Amino acid sequence: MSNKIPVGVLGATGAVGQKFVKLLENHPWFDLTEVAASDRSAGKRYEEATPWRQYTPIPEPVKNLEVKPCEPALDCKLVFSGLDSSVAGEVEEEFARAGYLVLSNSKNHRMDEDVPLLVPEINPDHLGLIETQRRNRKWSGAIVTNPNCSTIGLVMALAPIHYKFGVARVIVTTLQALSGAGYPGHAAIDMLGNVIPFIGGEESKVETEPLKIMGALEGDRIRFADFRISAHTNRVFVEDGHMECVSVELRKKASPEEVARALADFRSLPQELSLPTAPARPVIVTDERDRPQPRFDSGAGAGMSAVVGRIRECPVFDIRFVALSHNTIRGAAGAAILNAELMKARGYLD
C-alpha cells in the first residue's frame, strides 16, 4: 500500500483539472485518490466524464475513479482546485472551513488580505498568513493560491532583479498562448493570421498580483511592494507559453550583464529543499538573440522554469528583456503542486 499522501482535485474534468491529473501522475509524495467535479459528472468514472485533451493518456489509476461532487466529503486532507472562478469562491471556502488545505488556481481569493498568493521561490514566508486566515475565518483548513498565468513569468523575472537592484517601474506587453483561455477558448477563424489585443480582466491581475507576491509579511498582513506596473495583454496563435516584453526602471543602476547574472544565479528555498516539482534553475537565461520562443522554450525545466532572453539596456527605463513561462504548468497546475510541496515540507500536512 502507498505511503503517499492522498490528495484530491476539484474541477478534475476541466482543462486545469486535467493538468493536475497529468502532473500528479507518479508524484513521489502525493497520491491522487479523489476527483471531484460538477454534478453533471458526479457518479461517472473519470474516464467517462472527461473530454481528455492531454497528449499522454489518462493515468491508469485515475481512469476508474468515481467522480465525486465538489463537496467537502472527500477522503483526503489536501485538494487542488482547478474550479472555474464562477464557482471556485464559495466551494473553496467550504472545503477550507471543513479542514481541507485548498491549493487554488482560481482568481477568487488571490487578493484576499489573509490568503497567501504563494510563489515558493519568492515568498515562502507568506505561508505565515495561514494562521491569520484561520483565526479570522475560524477555519481549520486553509486556502493558498498561486498567481495568474501571465503574472508568474513576470514575477519570476522581476523578483531576483527587485531584490538586488530595486524595481521602480515596469511596462510589460504580453503575447499569451491559446491554452490560457481555457477550452474551447478562441474560435479558430478569429485567430487565423490574427492577434487579439485584449484579454478580459488580465491587465489588472498582472498589475497587482506581483506587488502582493513581492510584498513583505509584516505581522498578520502583507505590505505590498512599492512600484508600478503597466500591462498590455494580447492573445496570439500559440499553444502553450506566455511571452512578455518587459521594460524596467531600477532604483539602483545595473548593467545587462549584472541583471543576467542576478537572474541566472537565482536559487531559493524550493531548490534548497529539493522539492520534487522545483526546477533546478527557476530562471534560465538565454543569450541567443531570438529566444525565448514559445514553441522551443516553454518546456524548460519541465515547464517550471521561466526563460529570460534579450536582456539589454532600455533607452527609456534601465533594462529590458523578454520572459517566457509555461502558462498551464508554472502558470497554473504545476504552481499549485509546488505550493503543496512547500507546505508539506513546512509541516502543514503532518
Place this chain on the structure above:
Amino acid sequence: MSNKIPVGVLGATGAVGQKFVKLLENHPWFDLTEVAASDRSAGKRYEEATPWRQYTPIPEPVKNLEVKPCEPALDCKLVFSGLDSSVAGEVEEEFARAGYLVLSNSKNHRMDEDVPLLVPEINPDHLGLIETQRRNRKWSGAIVTNPNCSTIGLVMALAPIHYKFGVARVIVTTLQALSGAGYPGHAAIDMLGNVIPFIGGEESKVETEPLKIMGALEGDRIRFADFRISAHTNRVFVEDGHMECVSVELRKKASPEEVARALADFRSLPQELSLPTAPARPVIVTDERDRPQPRFDSGAGAGMSAVVGRIRECPVFDIRFVALSHNTIRGAAGAAILNAELMKARGYLD
C-alpha cells in the same frame, strides 16, 4: 494618349516592387511605364520575370513591359524604389544625380541629414531639405524616403498627440506581420504556434525615425523631436498589419477622451489637398474593446489609415493604446506614392 506623368519602379519584380505595380494600377496622376530590376531580370517581359504574388493579376499594361536594368536611362522623371537595402544606397544616388526624383522605401538614406523622411500628414515642410540636398550633393534630382513599416503606425498615432500634449517618453512593443520580412521571409515551421521576439535592426529604426519625422526643419537641417522611445519588436503569424502596444508619457496631462479626440480629429495637408492616395482619416479611432486586429483592420482607409484602439490611462506613464497600420501599404509602397503625390502637388514635377 495619356496625360499622366510617366513613372518607373526600381526593383519592380520584388515584394515591395510588386506592391508599387499593384497600387499604381489606375492611378489618376501617374502612369507606370518603366520597370527596372536586377540584371538577371533585365530584358525579359515583366510577366515572365516576376514571381507575382498579389491577389489581383498583374495590371494589363504592365505585363508586357520590358524589364530594364536599374540604370538611370529610364524614360520618366520619377522613380519609386523598392530595391533591397543591399543595393539601394548606390543605385538611388545614381538616379538622383542623373536628375530623377527617387521615392525610396529603403532604409539606406532615411537618416541622411539632407534627405527628407517624409510623412505628408506630419512633416510636409521637410521637403524643404531637397534644396539643401541638391546643393550639398550637386544633384539635379533628389531622394525622398518614407519610414520603416514599423515606424509609420507609431508616428501616425504619436504625432497628433505630440502636437497637442507633448510626448515625453514612449515604450512600444510591436507584433509585426510576416509580409514585413520580405519573401520568402520566415520558415513556416518556425512560425507554427510560435512568436519570434527579434527582428534584426528593427528596434533602432523605431527608436530614431519618429524623432526625425516629428522634428522641426530649421534652416537647412532637422532638429529632432526631443523625446525617447524604447521598442520591443516581435514577429507574429499574421499576413499584413503591424500592431503596436504603446505607453506614452505626456508633457501636458490629457485624458483618454482628449487623446481619442485629438487622434480622431487629426487632418492634415494631404486631406486638404485631396491627394489621391490620402485616406479621408489618417487615424481611425475604434472603441471596440478588442480592436484593432490585424485581419480585420489593416485594410482601413485602403491600407493608408492607422487604426488606434484601447486608448486608456497608463498606470506608469499617462496614456496607452494599441495602434495598427498596414505594413506594405502605409508602411511601404503606399507611403512612397503619397509622398510622390505631395511632391507633384507642390510643383516638384513641373
Place this chain on the structure above:
Amino acid sequence: MSNKIPVGVLGATGAVGQKFVKLLENHPWFDLTEVAASDRSAGKRYEEATPWRQYTPIPEPVKNLEVKPCEPALDCKLVFSGLDSSVAGEVEEEFARAGYLVLSNSKNHRMDEDVPLLVPEINPDHLGLIETQRRNRKWSGAIVTNPNCSTIGLVMALAPIHYKFGVARVIVTTLQALSGAGYPGHAAIDMLGNVIPFIGGEESKVETEPLKIMGALEGDRIRFADFRISAHTNRVFVEDGHMECVSVELRKKASPEEVARALADFRSLPQELSLPTAPARPVIVTDERDRPQPRFDSGAGAGMSAVVGRIRECPVFDIRFVALSHNTIRGAAGAAILNAELMKARGYLD
C-alpha cells in the same frame, strides 16, 4: 424610388445571413428591404442585433432596418434563407405556403423529390419541379435550394466532364475551410498545427447531391445521374475555399487536355443571360503546377468560379485533378442569389 425588387433575408444576423447582406449590397436587380432573425433579435436595429464579421462594413441602408421575426409577414416576395437547419425546415415551408419564393441554403429540403437543387449552369431546367411542388403541397410560393458548400466545387468540375465523356465513378478527398463550420466553429487550439479528418454529415451530402444536380428532369421527377461517389472530408486551417482532390473514372476515355478543354470552354445559361452574379467563366482551368490554392484562388470570379488545376491521368481511374471553390459565396449565399437571378430571368418574379 428604387425600381428594384424588394427581397428579404431569413436568419440575417448569422454567418450565412451576413454574407447575403454583404453580397446583396448594390445588387442591380434586388433591394434588400427586410431582415428577419430569431425572436431574440427581432425588434432591434440590424446593426445592434448583428455580431458583424465581414471585412467591409454593414451596408448603410441595412444598418437601421428593423429586424423582424421569421414569420411570413415580410414586405417582399422573395426571401433568401440563411437559417440554421435546426429551424429552416419548418420556417421555409411556412414562407413558401404563404406565397414567398424561398431561396434556401439549408440542407433540409435539398433532397425532397419536388424541390429543385439548383445550379444554374448545370440544371436550370430543374426549375420545372416548382410546378410539381406547388401542386403537391398546395403552395403558392416555392422552395428552391442550392447545394452544400463541399458539393458545389465537385459538381461544377464534374458536370462538363460528365456531359462530354460520362462519369462512371468518383473518389474525392476534401480539404475544407473553417468558415464552412459556421461561427464559432472549431476551437483555435484544436486547429493549431492540426487537421481534422471528420465533418459530421458531410460525406453523405457530397455523395448524393451531385447525382440529383446532374440528374434529368423526367416529367415531374428527377432521374438521378447514374454513377457513384466516395468522399473523404477533412477540415483544415484555411479561412475560405474548399479544396478537393478528385479521381474520376470516365465512360468514354479522354486525355487530360481534352478534359481541360471541356472545363475551360464550359459556358451555360447564366453566362448567356448575363445574370449579374454569374461568373464569366464557371470553371477556370489553371496549369500552374501547384494551384489552385485556397488563399490565392478562392476569390476567382468574385468567388463564383470553380478553379481546377493539376488535371492529369489517374493510374487507377482515368483522370484526376484538384478543384477549389469559395464555400461561403459559390457554396452558399452567392449560389442562392444566382438561383434567384435565374428565377427572375425566367419570369418567376413577374
Place this chain on the structure above:
Amino acid sequence: MSNKIPVGVLGATGAVGQKFVKLLENHPWFDLTEVAASDRSAGKRYEEATPWRQYTPIPEPVKNLEVKPCEPALDCKLVFSGLDSSVAGEVEEEFARAGYLVLSNSKNHRMDEDVPLLVPEINPDHLGLIETQRRNRKWSGAIVTNPNCSTIGLVMALAPIHYKFGVARVIVTTLQALSGAGYPGHAAIDMLGNVIPFIGGEESKVETEPLKIMGALEGDRIRFADFRISAHTNRVFVEDGHMECVSVELRKKASPEEVARALADFRSLPQELSLPTAPARPVIVTDERDRPQPRFDSGAGAGMSAVVGRIRECPVFDIRFVALSHNTIRGAAGAAILNAELMKARGYLD
C-alpha cells in the same frame, strides 16, 4: 567502456541527421561515435556546426564530437545516411564499397533492383537481396533503404489488409506535414491559411514504393505486388505527421470490422524479436470518429506506430480509412534505426 556497436551518421548536421542523433541517444545497442557532414562543417565540433532544432538538447556525448567529412574513413561499421538526395547516391555507394553497412533514408537507391527497401514488419526477408547486391557490385558493405515518409503510413496500413484480403486498387490523398519538406521548407506566408496541392516527385514515390515493399523475393529479385495506386499529395500547416485518406478495392470482400481486426492484430518479426525501436503495435486502430489527428496521434508508439481510424465501407471501392504516421520518425530516422536493429538481430553486424 561501452560494449555497444559504434555507428556513424552521414549528413549529421541536417534535419534528418539531427533526428538520427536525437533518436540514437541512449540506444541500447548502438553508440553514436562518428558524425560526418559537408566539407563546410568538417573539422568543427558538432555543437558548433549544427543549427540544432530539436526540442531536447544535443546529447552530451555528441556535442563535442568532431564533424568528419563524408568519406569512408569513419571508425565504425554501420552508418545512417541522412544525406540530401543530391549527394547521397554516390557517397552511399562509396561507403558500401568500402565495407560499411549504409542505412539510407534517401531516395536514390530505393528502387534499385538489388537494394532492399526495408520495412521490418513487412518484408524482413528482402534483406536476402544484400547477397545479390554484394555479388553484383562487388561490395563488401551494403545499402539498405527505408521508404519515403508518405509511403510508410500507407504500406503499414495496407500490408495487413493485403496479406489477408488482397488489395486490388488504391486511391490515396495525403495531407503532409511541414517537416517533410526539410528546413527551411515552405515560407510561412505561403502556408498562412493555405494548403498547397503539390509536392514535387512525391506522388510517384507513393505509387511505386509500396509495390516493391509488399513484393515477393523470388531468387535474386523482387516480384512487385500486383495492384495499382493513385496518389494526390498535399502540404498542410502541420508540424509532424502525414495523414492519408485511403480508399481500397479488395480482392476478397471484408467488412470494416474484419479490416480493423486485421490491422489491430498485426504483429510481425520486430515485435517477436523485441527490437528496441519496434513499437508494441505496428498499427493502432482508433474508433474515435474524428481521429487520427496529426497533433494528437503522430507520437503514437513513440512515433513508430501508424494510427488508423474511420475504417468504413467505401461506396466506390470496398474499404476506406484514414492513416497517420510520424514522417520524421517512422518515415525517416526511426525507420532506418529499426532496419539496423533487424540487421543486427539477423547477424549482419557480427
